[in-house]
Amino acid sequence: MSIKLTIIEQMEEVAREQGKILAPLKDDLALADCGLDSLGFAVLVARLEDRLGIDPFSASEEAVFPVTLGDFVKVYEHGQP
């Protein structure tokens, strides 16, 4: 499964568990408006670390702060080991 599909699948999973409703997941969707709160994102990053084997945010020396869903996916694609 592609990284992007894995991310989307996990976002849907976390949203379902936390009783949140996701906005349509397009590349230019601002993460702020996607429907997950900070705890939702925290869980998402932990799940993706299990699925993809990386946490590109903690692995990076510099702070990375993606703004859109497309940026978020890119961080994972570039952070791939």
Next chain:
Amino acid sequence: MASLDARSLREVIAAIEAPRSFLSPQGAVRFTDLAGGTSFGGRLGELAGKAVLLAAESQIASALALIELEAVVRRIVILPPDANPAHLPAIISAAGVEAVVVDDATPAHAALAALARVRCQPAIEPMAALMPRTRTEWVLLTSGTTGVPKMVIHDLETLTTALQAPSPADGADVWGTFYDIRRYGGLQIYLRAVLGGASLVLSSPGESVADHFARLAAAGVTHLSGTPSQWRRALMMAPETGMIAPRYVRLSGEIADQAVLDALRAAFPHAAIGHAYASTEAGVAFDVNDGIAGFPSDYIGTVRNGVGLKILDGTLRIRSPGVAKGYVDGEPLVDAAGFVDTGDILERKGERFYFAGRRGGIINVGGLKVHPEEVEAVINRHPRVRMSLVRGRQNPVTGSIVVADVVLKGEDPFADKSPQQIALKDDILKFCRDTLPRHKVPAAISFVPALNVAATGKLVRR
């Protein structure tokens, strides 16, 4: 920063000349209106001298109620927004609560039914005579090992001790905070705003980061505070950070790492950036204003602004006039020398101390404490589980997040990542979600063949 000089909060806001307000999505209330008015519809007098549970759902009602209740009631027990209703009977009984302050949104908990009930709403009516003055205890809730919250007693002096020392946090016109004012960190900002004569922009659950920033920008926020997790979320999720230009940015409630400090420096190049160390029990111990993670080594062993810090058995100990008066249940809060054991482990590197986790494995999820034992107790009730170990995993959003290692009864019969194994994990997680607040539910479960148990019979938590 204005000192109290034995004034009540109502007298403090009455003396503020600048036009200041509490601002929330539900509306704004001007200090001048509240100074001579009431949000209790003429029923404040019924609460005089009583122990009162503040159970209003909205922050704006809570903000108004705190001004009015202070110096009128004997004790204010401040219910945090995520309090588990199952704990209400224990809270009410232990704190001797006689009356409850609600707003229109307070749920009809059975435990509240027997109490005198007074409604507070953000609609101010004129009020005639002032009440007789009482010394008021402020009781804050913090999480305990068993899940039942611990109740920590403060008063206005202990809560405002840290506000007396000169700080870059002074001189605010408009404060904003991502915190809820019913927790220690948020209450500090509330009191900084009121005593410093600043407006306060309250957060609101369910409001998007973008909408919150739009309100902060519209109010002209000059000072803004949050946990490192809340700041990471704001930086990660809101291009709107460019809408505001605060003069002072504050982090507290969790350990601020260099990445978040640098990111804030880049986002707000003209702001002073400070990170503070505080806990509900110990109060605010110190601020660090040099933009560097950790704190200077000379903070230890000296008394600064009345606060003494030392290290004993590897953890930070604090003695200060800001330390709480005690726990409601009478359990000791300080040692014989008057120091609070924070449980935070310190490591020295050169001329700086850094925080290196917590003794007892307490996990800090975005500023909220999680005791592993409480989560393990829930997981262990699942019929397929033999034992479990709950620990924190580093997380770029909330600092840490809860994960669990679980030993099943019998062998794990499922192949790794098989649908059956995933279904069992989901079932255990659902079990957790049904009983625990969201931040305590593990983000991930791993099935492990065994866990280390020490000679004492206790789980080895490394």
